[in-house]
Amino acid sequence: MECKFLLDDFHVFAVDTIGHPGKSAEVCLSPNNYDYGIWVSDIITALGYDKMLCFGGSFGGGILSKTMCVSPEKIEKAVLLVPAGIKNAPAYKLLNMLFPMIMYWITKKETWLLKCILPMAISEKNIASDTYETAKCSIDHVKIKAGMPSDVNPEDMKNYKASTLVMAAEKDCLFPADLVLPQAKKIIADCTVYLITERGHMHYLTEAEKRMIVDFLHDN
The missing domain is CATH 3.40.50.1820 (Alpha/Beta hydrolase fold, catalytic domain)
Structure with a gap:
């Protein structure tokens, strides 16, 4: 942020x-x-x-x-x-992020990670390098728990x-x-x-x- x-x-x-x-x-x-x-x-x-x-x-x-x-x-x-x-937003609106995340977990190909992030960013120019690295490290090394406040x-x-x-x-x-x-x-x-x-x-x-x-x- x-x-x-x-x-x-x-x-x-x-x-x-x-x-x-x-x-x-x-x-x-x-x-x-x-x-x-x-x-x-x-x-x-x-x-x-x-x-x-x-x-x-x-x-x-x-x-x-x-x-x-x-x-x-x-x-x-x-x-x-x-x-x-x-x-x-209703939870079903986020399903377009779930499949790319699963594919990234399976393949470790960063093209899938980018597809996971893009629905939030709209354009690649909105993905700052530190934001991308934070997302990558979190998905790679942290147990992700679903659920926003x-x-x-x-x-x-x-x-x-x-x-x-x-x-x-x-x-x-x-x-x-x-x-x-x-x-x-x-x-x-x-x-x-x-x-x-x-x-x-x-x-x-x-x-x-x-x-x-x-x-x-x-x-x-």
Whole structure:
């Protein structure tokens, strides 16, 4: 997820997601309840903050959505970029990624790996080299567990009042804008939505879009 641009304006804590590839504990939390939200709440407390500006993309957006439900008071403002947890696409929409992944496991031919990633990227130019290598290493060496953070219950979002920017991509096969943005406006009290046009789940933000995020987080 492209977020290096935030480093110029903010002190960033980039937390290793528990149970995911990295140096965190190998304890997997359920994506179907609010365990991830409780985990983030504990992190904010452990860092010594009462509340924080929060940024979450994709799976991380789903984690942040869960946090909005369990500890709304700990989020000062939030940006959700192509997020899980608001309105995920039906599972059958992802079947076109499953067959190439199986073929890659069998053959180890990278043409199949590319075909697995392309539904998310739309075009090869949107697949950054580090993203490709991360995907390859994960598929090659990590036990893949299916399941993104499930959609939050709108009733559980009622106490969340922080100003939130939700950005979703027009051609996202995982969390399509035509599902995510209307639902976000419906369940988040103070919500600004933005359509990332002509792009999929993997994409590059324009300089204007990066500036919009920074300005949103700075704006009082």
